[in-house]
Structures are given as structure tokens and as C-alpha cells.
Amino acid sequence: MNSKIALQTAGLIVAGVVLALCANAFASHDRKLALVGSYPNALKVPPHEAAPPPAPQMTIIPQVPTTSQAPAPSAATAATVTQTTATAANETMGLNPAARNPAAITTTTSAPHAPSPPPPITNEDPLKRFPAHPDKPYLEIAFADVKWLHEKNVLFLDARRTSVYEQGHIAGARTYSVWESDVDDKVQKLYAERGDPREQANPIVIYCSGGDCEDSHMLAQKLWGIQFNNLYVYKDGFPDWQQHGAQVHTGVKP
Amino acid sequence: MKRLLAHPWLTIRVQIALGAIFVIAALPKIADPPSFAHMIYNYRLVPSPLINISALMMPWVELLAGLALILGAWKAAARTVIAILLAVFIVAISINLFRDNAIDCGCFNVADRGKTHEQRIVDMKVDVLRDLGMMLLVAQLWWAAAEEKRRFAEPPGSRSVA
Numbered sequence: 001m002n003s004k005i006a007l008q009t010a011g012l013i014v015a016g017v018v019l020a021l022c023a024n025a026f027a028s029h030d031r032k033l034a035l036v037g038s039y040p041n042a043l044k045v046p047p048h049e050a051a052p053p054p055a056p057q058m059t060i061i062p063q064v065p066t067t068s069q070a071p072a073p074s075a076a077t078a079a080t081v082t083q084t085t086a087t088a089a090n091e092t093m094g095l096n097p098a099a100r101n102p103a104a105i106t107t108t109t110s111a112p113h114a115p116s117p118p119p120p121i122t123n124e125d126p127l128k129r130f131p132a133h134p135d136k137p138y139l140e141i142a143f144a145d146v147k148w149l150h151e152k153n154v155l156f157l158d159a160r161r162t163s164v165y166e167q168g169h170i171a172g173a174r175t176y177s178v179w180e181s182d183v184d185d186k187v188q189k190l191y192a193e194r195g196d197p198r199e200q201a202n203p204i205v206i207y208c209s210g211g212d213c214e215d216s217h218m219l220a221q222k223l224w225g226i227q228f229n230n231l232y233v234y235k236d237g238f239p240d241w242q243q244h245g246a247q248v249h250t251g252v253k254p
Numbered sequence: 255m256k257r258l259l260a261h262p263w264l265t266i267r268v269q270i271a272l273g274a275i276f277v278i279a280a281l282p283k284i285a286d287p288p289s290f291a292h293m294i295y296n297y298r299l300v301p302s303p304l305i306n307i308s309a310l311m312m313p314w315v316e317l318l319a320g321l322a323l324i325l326g327a328w329k330a331a332a333r334t335v336i337a338i339l340l341a342v343f344i345v346a347i348s349i350n351l352f353r354d355n356a357i358d359c360g361c362f363n364v365a366d367r368g369k370t371h372e373q374r375i376v377d378m379k380v381d382v383l384r385d386l387g388m389m390l391l392v393a394q395l396w397w398a399a400a401e402e403k404r405r406f407a408e409p410p411g412s413r414s415v416a
Contacts, residue, residue, distance in 0.1 A: 042301060045355045
């Protein structure tokens, strides 16, 4: 390659970079990217999860997580499966990455396709049923527990893109897309809103699109990194919520 | 055959087609950088700090290279950039095929299409074949340019009159 071609090639690339930076500077908040992102599992290949086997073949460890002080989430209706998930928090993501050492993540799910009647609505304090778990970034929960927490007006965060959120989201959920540039500002705002450590121990449910979607896990790790210690990931996400015919809102407002 | 392959009629059409493909591929990525960043993340090959900057930069470089080919300006640079991009795509998709990491390639569409693992693996194989096909188009452009250069380098008397 002669020097003229090398120079022109460099020119094309430099022009591309300049245009990209200008476009990003003027982009709307949901199209804008932070120049340097933080994605802890960027180089970790997730194990391929085969289609869920029929319920009887699932390996279920019928035990309550050792860290729980109170009955496990929806113990009557859900089996507790302890496993390290595909998105296990081997590195901490967030504003204070050095703050926490992640442990294995406990997954609490209902057996697939098993009928799980929602737990009775009582005046029980969500904190009694879903106590803080500072040693784990998040616990995965299924519809019955999510619905119960929703009835208790627990904070819900939608980790999907804002454009998708506007098409439909869990009633009352706030939009917190991990791929948009303002997510760190929103996380800071939430931290300011819940500055008291007792408030940080209140349950927060985070969801995205279910399946192999990891956005909710990434957001949970971000929040866990700044001391929120009672986070729940709705593993099956919004499609499951819709399937159950639960309350959905559309538009920009929660 | 050699003359046919390097014929200007063919070269100009290959140039425009390849340029148009890259312009069309760049537009959805430019329109939605966060989704493209998500696609790059799914490849699990780019270190965390480089994901966003790659997602911002790559589509614009694709667009400029495509436009340069269509307009016939800086052709050598444009085909070099396109060849490098195609090589990167082929290697990246092949590595993920080898690792059985099923992903949407994000080549022409950055929306999550909700495909199954098996569907994605099939798509990835098709994507590699398509990119190899485009690499052949780049090779044709290179061949034609080299032929043209060789023809002009020959002494005037030895040139054959068309």
C-alpha cells in the first residue's frame, strides 16, 4: 500500500470518528452513548442454555438460601434453585466497582410451566418476606413473587430501551436502560432519593425481556455496586408479565 | 477471462453495489448506537471500554467508505477499509460460531429479533458466506485496479488498441 492510499484510509477513519462524535453529541438521550461504557461480562461467553426441560427433570434443591433471615420468597409456591447464572457477577459493575465482592447468585424460580397460584395478598411487610441480601447482587424471582411485590408498591425498574418501554411496561415501573447514556445519572438520582441505608434495603424489582436478556442483571450489578442490597431480577421479564395478563402501562410515564 | 473480470463495465457495477450495501448497513447502526453497542457486546470479543466507541465509530466509517465507493472518490482507501471491516466481521462471527455463542450479527439490523439459538447459528453461517461473497467483490475491485495500473505502466507503443 503506498503512502497516498494509507493517508486516504486514515482520512476516512478520522472523518468517521469526528462525525460519530458530533452525531453522538447532538443525539437525544435515548440514542446517546457514553464514550466509555462499563460492561463487566464483555469478554465472558454465556453458556448455552438449552430449552427448559419438563418440570420433573429439573434439578431442584429444596433448601432455603442460607443468607435468608426470613422465609424464602414465596416459599409456598416456588422452589429455590441455587446456581451461578450465566451472568454471574464475577466483577462488580457500577459507580463504585471496588466496593463489593460478588458471591454466587441465587436463583429463585418456579418450576417451568408448573401452575403457581399467586401468594395471598396480606398486609405483610415486603422486607419480612424479601429481606436484604448484601452478599448477593440480586436474586432471580418468578411471576408469583413479582406480582406480590407489585401489589406492595415496591419500586420496579425497566432495564429495556426507552423506546421499548414506551410501547408497554409493568405499571409503575421506571425506565432505566443500561444501554443509554443517562443510566448513571438515573442511578445517582435513585441513590440520592434513597440515601438512608434502611431505604436502600427496600426491595427493588428489575426486569427486561426475559430469555437470554441480561440488561436487568447488568442494572442490578450497577445498583448493588452502590449499596442497594435487596435487588430482585424478574427472570422471565416483561413477556411473562404480559402472558399472565398483569397490569401494563404504555407511554413515557410509569 | 482476466480481461472480463477487470472490465470497467463490471468494475463500476461492483463498486456501486458494494458501496450501496455498506451505506444501507450503516444507516440503522447510526440511527441507534445503543442497540449496536448491545450487538457488539453480544460478540464477547471487544473489551468493555471499547464497546461504545466502536459502536459509535464503525457505522460512520462504513458509511463514508460506502459513499466513497459509490462516488468513485478515494476508491483504493474505501476498498481497503471495506476489506478490513469484512475481515473483522468474518473472523468475529466465525469465532462465535466456534464457541457456539449464538448472536444476531447486527449487520443490517440492530433490533433483537428474538430468534432461537439454532436459528441464530444458521443465520451466522449464512452471514459468513455472505461476507465471503462480498470479499470476492472487493477482490474484483482490487484486481481491476491492479490491471488498470499495469496497463498504464506499459510503454505507450505496447498498448493494445481496443
